[in-house]
């Protein structure tokens with residue numbers, strides 16, 4: 001589908017919270033005409049682009065057909081709503097799902113027809129065009145469907161594809177949930193900075209700006225994080241003193257492993273939710 005055609009496409013978004021809202025914002029930036037987007041959400045979205053229609057349930061939807069339907073409700077809600085949207089989906093509709101865990105097989109069961117379904121695991125940096133989106137297409141999805149998905153998500157950041165659906169659990173643990181790990185590290189670093197520097201406002205600023213600069217350097221340099229770390233670390237200097245604490249007994253290594261495994265396991269559990 002060409003970009004001009006995409007602007008005319010009818011898009012239905014079911015669930016418009018933090019992640020769905022971020023994606024719609026990106027799409028309204030010249031990709032899809034806001035007038036062609038309908039969102040269903042019982043809670044009014046506070047910062048909706050002008051022109052986007054918001055309704056609170058399927059009975060209020062005014063269009064009969066949508067080219068793209070994106071599922072952006074919590075995985076736990078999906079079994080309760082899946083049967084309600086079949087009337088708006090035709091064989092030509094591409095279903096996108098950003099829900100953690102929920103497998104294409106469960107989504108295909110929304111309709112009786114053979115349905116193109118693409119799962120996309122995004123993350124919240126999509127709000128600033130620096131998201132990571134990882135996609136998996138079911139067997140029905142065509143190369144055109146995949147190209148449409150690329151077109152829709154590449155303005156929001158980098159787009160990657162996996163070809164084994166079970167990889168989506170690990171993907172969710174790494175890039176879907178990943179921003180929260182860095183934010184938690186930032187929380188800890190800000191708290192520690194405030195204990196170290198009297199000017200607490202400056203302390204918080206220094207910690208956050210440093211994480212931003214380090215992330216940007218890592219993204220722009222071809223070198224691995226270890227090499228970048230070694231560049232900061234003077235022999236017997238201040239960084240070495242701090243790293244000896246952070247790296248002692250491989251505690252952080254083990255924690256990172258356990259955390260990613262816990263997230264991946266939870267994704268697997270979410271895939272076992274039964275229809276209501």
Ligand SMILES: NC(=O)C1=CN([C@@H]2O[C@H](COP(=O)(O)OP(=O)(O)OC[C@H]3O[C@@H](n4cnc5c(N)ncnc54)[C@H](OP(=O)(O)O)[C@@H]3O)[C@@H](O)[C@H]2O)C=CC1
Nearest residue numbers: 015016017018019040041043072073074075098099100122
């Ligand atoms: N947040 C993130 O970083 C990421 C989230 N995801 C996935 O995105 C999906 C949404 O997550 P997130 O945006 O964080 O969650 P939110 O709770 O912010 O958004 C979900 C929205 O769905 C609404 N909703 C609840 N019931 C219905 C219904 N019956 N029909 C339509 N809308 C409904 C909720 O309203 P109300 O608040 O009133 O319940 C809410 O506004 C999840 O499946 C999650 O796994 C994927 C990657 C990253």
Ligand SMILES: O=C(O)[C@@H]1CCC=N1
Nearest residue numbers: 100172175176177178
């Ligand atoms: O926490 C969650 O379940 C969702 C999926 C990835 C990020 N947030």
